[in-house]
Amino acid sequence: MGRTVTVATCSLNQWALDFDGNLERILKSIEIAKYKGARYRLGPELEICGYGCSDHYYESDTLLHSFQVLAKLMESPITQDIICDVGMPVMHRNIRYNCRVIFLNKKILLIRPKISLANTGNYREMRWFTPWSKPRHVEEYFLPRMIQEVTMQESVPFGDAVLATLDTCIGSEICEELWTPASPHIEMGIDGVEIFTNSSASHHVLRKAHTRVELVNFTTAKNGGIYLMANQKGCDGDRLYYDGCAMISINGDTVAQGLQFSLDDVEVLVATLDLEDIRSYRAEISSRNLAASRVIPYHRVKVNFALSCFDDACTPASQPIQWRYHSPEEEISLGPACWLWDYLRRSKQGGFLLPLSGGVDSSSVACIVYSMCLQVCSAVQSGNQRVLDDVHKIVNDEVYIPKDPREFCGRVLTTCYMASENSSQDTLYKAKSLAEEIGSYHININIDGAVKAIWGIFNAVTGRMPQYQVHGGSTRENLALQNVQARVRMVLAYLFAQLCLWTRGMPGGLLVLGTSNVDESLRGYFTKYDCSSADINPIGGISKTDLKGFIQYCSENFHLTILRSIISAPATAELEPLKKGHVTQTDESDMGMTYAELSVYGKLRKIAKAGPYTMFCKLVSMWKETCAPREVASKVKHFFQMYSVNRHKMTTLTPSYHAANYSPDDNRFDLRPFLYNASWSWQFRCIDEQVSKLESKEENLEESKE
Structure with a gap:
């Protein structure tokens, strides 16, 4: 009887509707898994078509091409003698399901539909798929003729079943099912399933990785067993970055950890594990054994194949390891940088253009691009041919090899300081110095001529x-004068993005990078269609507080000395006249609230789902040491007035890297109106009544003390 099994899971950088590329990456992962001795290979969710197809799932083409790829996979000699578990959409009885298709040697063993669909936040699976609502029920699925010709099967099992091989039992979960209160692995484990698999498309959010890892390890600690998690990685066509972190766990311990951020398109984890370790671990859990005697059994699909060998009794098993987590600053350095690289190489542009103001936000974006250059040079040095091929296409040079990140940054990043009469010499110097330290191609633009020309037109028409x-x-005049400057910068940014490489005798164009952080978007503290309007924004889901920590990290780890003076300066838009050459305008003064307060408002509004009254009640307690109830009321009212007045701006937000769970992104994540009654009369009246009660209570307490 076999003891040790060798299994593989992977992270793949799949791209929505890139059927050729997706097929290539799936085959590569299976080839690596087999080379490392694995007898079972698990891939990410919907890996054949790509997870982010969105409304393309409605199209019959997506289903057709997915089956065509499946046929190619089963026909390939690479997929022989290994159980392959792949993800794709399947139509069964005119209902579209998110499925795992598990096959071996040109035979489909089982099509397992997803039971619990992700339908919150960024996910809309219920829009395209229906959950399988028949637990432990299996139906007959009639295969398309193109698949019948490969498998010689007319129909296969479709439903909630498990695989019984010659030596063990395997059960599937799909992404969200791990996170649900009644996860399938609970009942499967009680029924004797020893290996659990989870194919995911789980995106990166700052400080989220530990939750995913702890869930997996707790699953096997409570019930015993082996757990394999696969995950999508990279940008598959939208605001999300899927951060890999494939892993293998046994009996509560991690034995294999995948990278969270990487430029590798294919990463395969393989572990060899002892089935007897599961059986001895479970033997002592009496509560599990009692539950097993009452469990409703799963339908078992018998598989005449073993994951182990007869002579493997002395094969060494993989040992537990300690998971290495990234700090939030490292996550900002790596995640958005990988996202930018995917967007750049797949959009086939020549690089980025960044309006660099010398402040924390635009400097953070510059540092993220520099981090991208560091990762590209490191990947090329490590022999990653795919990354080198992409570099050749971007810089239009087939012999170029990036070795120095500063030199490579000069090829792919153009920074520009757009000065006006309101700009200070201090920010001019900081922008120029940072550009020199990271090596970007830097230009200075003076916008005064364009601004005055526009006001000349206005004067000629109106007098x-x-x-x-x-x-x-x-106030109206003041705001209009500021907005014209901001919008002129947007026009010039796109002009130079289109023609800057042309002036240098180079082909292609540049992608314009946005520099508005999540807190400013929440407050609406930016000009609609100004230089915050861009092609993509790597910091649009990151708070000002986290960006300051990131700048400090870059100063210390990238040796960018100018960042020390950038982080210490107060944030300013520099849109109003200077006073004796110095800035008097500051962002926090203009906003009427601090960035720290904005983060709190955002988390309460989105994560805690607090309206004005509930937010006031929570903040009265949170800020009781520093603010009286009436002051808290004033702050909450001001936030909601500004939020509602500016909510319309969210409809034009630049597509941003999603890194915060309080992002106000109207287009995908935050489905709230953009036309409000900004007086909030009923809500504010409730707040005022509560303030009066609290003040009366305080007065009575003071009187009782006397």
Whole structure:
């Protein structure tokens, strides 16, 4: 009787609707798994078509091409003598399901539909798929003729079943099912399933990785068994970055850890594990054994194949390892950088253009691009031919080899400082110095001529000329004067992005990078269609607080000395006149709230689902040491007024890397209206009544003390 089994899981950088590329990466992962001795290979969720197909799932083409790829997979000699577990959409009785298709030697063993669909936050699986609602029930699925010709099967089992091989039992979960309160692995484990598999498309959020790892390890600690998790990696066409972290666990211990961030398109983890370790572990869990005597058994699909060998009694098993987590600063350095690389190589552009103001936000974006360059040079040095091929296409040079990240940064990043009469010499110097330290191709642009030309047109039509508030103008005039500067910068950014490489005798164009953080978006503290409008924004889901920590990290780890002075300066838009050459305008003063407060408002509004009244009640307690109830009320009212007045701006947000669970992204994540009654009369009245009660209570307490 065999003891040790060798199994493989993987992370693949799949791309929505890239059937050729997806097929190539799946085959490569199976080839690596077999080479390392694995007898079972698990892949990510919907890996054949790519997870992010969205409404393309409605199209019959997506189903057709997925089956065509499946046929190619089963016909390939690479997939012989290994159980292959792949993900794709399947239509059964005119219902579309998110499925695992498990096959061996040109025979489909089981099609297992997803039971619990992800339908919150960024996920809309219920829009395209139906959950399988028949636990432990199996039906007959009639195969398309193109598959019948390969498998010589007319029909196969479809439903909630497990695989019984000659030596063990294997059960499947799909992504969300691990996170549900009644996960399938619970009942499967009680029924004797020893190997659990989970194919995921789980995206990166700052500080999330530990939750996923702990869930997997707790699963096998409580019930015993082997757990394999596969995950999508990279940007498959949207705002999300899937962060890999494939893993293998046994009896509560991690034995194999995949990379969280990597430029490798294919990563395969293989572990050799002893089945007897599971059986002895479970023997002592009496509560599990009692439950097993009452369990409703799963339908078992018999598989005449073993994951182990007869002579493997002395084969060494994989040993437990300690999971290595990244700090939030490292996550910011690596995640958005990998996302940018995927977007750049797949969009077939020549690089990026970044309006670099010398502040924390735009400097953070510059550092993320520099981190991308570091990772590209490291991957090439490690022999990653795919990355080198992509570099050749981007720089249009078939013999170029990136070795120095600063030199490579000069080829793929153009930074520009767009000065006006309101810009300070301090920010000019900081932008220029940072560009020199990271090696970007840097240009200076003065926008005063364009701004004055626009006001000349306005004056010619109306006969009026607005003034800044410091010169006696109204608030409306002051805001209009600032907005014109901001919008001119957007126009110039796109002009230079389109033609900058042309002026240098180089082909292609540049992608414009946005620099608005998640807190400013939440408050609406930016000009609609200004230079925050861009092609993509790597920091649009990251808080100002986290960005400051990231800048400090870059200063210490990338040896960018100018960052020390950038992080210490107050944030400013520099859109109002200077006073004796110095900035008087600051972001926090303009916003009427601090960035730290904004993060709290965002988390309460989105994560805690707090309206104005509930937010006030929570903050009265949270801020009781620093703010009186009436002051808290004033802050909450001001936030909700500004939030509602500016909510319309969310409809035009630049597509941003999703890294915060309080992102206000209207297009995907935050489905709230953009036209509000900004007076919030009923809600604010409830707050005022509560303030009066609290103040009366406080007065009564003071009187009782006297």
